[in-house]
Amino acid sequence: MTDLILHHYDASPFTQRVLRMLGIKGLEWRSVTTPMMPPKDDLLALTGGYRGTPVLQIGADVYIDSQRIARELETRYPQPSLFPDGNAGITYAAVKWADAFFRAGLHMAIGATSTLWPAEFRQDRQGLFPDIDFDGVDLAHARSQMLAHAGFIEQQLADGRAFLSGGAPGLIDIHAWTVPWFTRASVPGVNELFAPFTRMQAWEERVAALGEGRRVECTASAAFESARASRPLACSVSGHEAETLQAGRLVEVTPDDTRRGAVRGRLVALDWNEIGVAREHAQCGAVVVHFPRLGYRVTPLD
Numbered sequence: 655m656t657d658l659i660l661h662h663y664d665a666s667p668f669t670q671r672v673l674r675m676l677g678i679k680g681l682e683w684r685s686v687t688t689p690m691m692p693p694k695d696d697l698l699a700l701t702g703g704y705r706g707t708p709v710l711q712i713g714a715d716v717y718i719d720s721q722r723i724a725r726e727l728e729t730r731y732p733q734p735s736l737f738p739d740g741n742a743g744i745t746y747a748a749v750k751w752a753d754a755f756f757r758a759g760l761h762m763a764i765g766a767t768s769t770l771w772p773a774e775f776r777q778d779r780q781g782l783f784p785d786i787d788f789d790g791v792d793l794a795h796a797r798s799q800m801l802a803h804a805g806f807i808e809q810q811l812a813d814g815r816a817f818l819s820g821g822a823p824g825l826i827d828i829h830a831w832t833v834p835w836f837t838r839a840s841v842p843g844v845n846e847l848f849a850p851f852t853r854m855q856a857w858e859e860r861v862a863a864l865g866e867g868r869r870v871e872c873t874a875s876a877a878f879e880s881a882r883a884s885r886p887l888a889c890s891v892s893g894h895e896a897e898t899l900q901a902g903r904l905v906e907v908t909p910d911d912t913r914r915g916a917v918r919g920r921l922v923a924l925d926w927n928e929i930g931v932a933r934e935h936a937q938c939g940a941v942v943v944h945f946p947r948l949g950y951r952v953t954p955l956d
């Protein structure tokens with residue numbers, strides 16, 4: 655039975671990113687479906703407070719955020735690579751471009767459809783994105799941003815290449831693809847907006863066809879059992895911040911963009927793009943929760 659356990663719901667564009675990574679690598683994985691909004695007691699028992707999706711669990715190691723998950727999958731399963739052109743650094747950095755594209759799509763979705771969402775869900779999402787005025791979205795601007803981002807994709811495909819970095823699919827395709835994926839399906843006007851981008855549309859189909867590897871359904875209690883039966887991998891604290899963020903310090907890790915929840919634990923892993931905290935819960939036992947540095951704030955508490 656595979657050790658890869660994804661805690662997620664399929665409607666999430668960030669989940670879709672990870673599914674396509676699993677597709678490129680052809681991996682078997684276990685699926686634990688989480689609710690789209692609280693209460694999410696099982697997920698919080700595992701993460702210690704992070705409510706977002708997706709979360710990848712491998713034994714007693716818990717990986718937060720699609721970018722951290724990409725790094726772990728690439729390390730453990732290097733072939734086929736998520737970087738077929740070898741450009742790993744710039745591709746990881748492009749997550750911030752993909753997030754800007756996502757934000758444009760999110761603004762369009764909120765402006766065009768959020769008054770139709772169930773009141774409880776709308777209220778939850780307002781709390782999650784406190785920087786967005788749900789009643790005052792500038793739709794014309796959001797459309798212009800969507801067009802600009804989609805235009806870059808069309809331009810990149812202009813020489814007839816199958817994928818953004820050449821003939822093989824990679825993380826850059828996954829980053830870019832989730833926005834057309836979720837907006838075409840749910841936001842009125844997007845198909846018309848993207849109509850001139852015919853190369854992009856054909857590319858979207860190729861990325862969708864990467865699939866999701868092999869999904870095996872799983873329960874939260876089986877996932878807890880897998881954590882309890884395992885020990886976290888050895889990790890280390892390194893880098894110049896070791897002077898202020900020493901191993902063993904109690905820290906809080908919080909996403910710096912949306913309110914997906916804070917996690918407290920003892921610092922066990924640190925470098926320029928890694929934070930790992932050790933924590934325990936009766937259901938999962940001792941785990942290490944790993945975050946990327948990009949997009950996450952670490953605050954010492956002792």
Ligand SMILES: N[C@@H](CCC(=O)N[C@@H](CS)C(=O)NCC(=O)O)C(=O)O
Nearest residue numbers: 666667668705706707708719720721
């Ligand atoms: N940077 C994160 C973003 C994850 C994210 O914002 N996911 C959304 C779903 S698309 C979420 O967590 N929403 C709140 C929830 O599911 O409770 C990642 O790449 O994983």
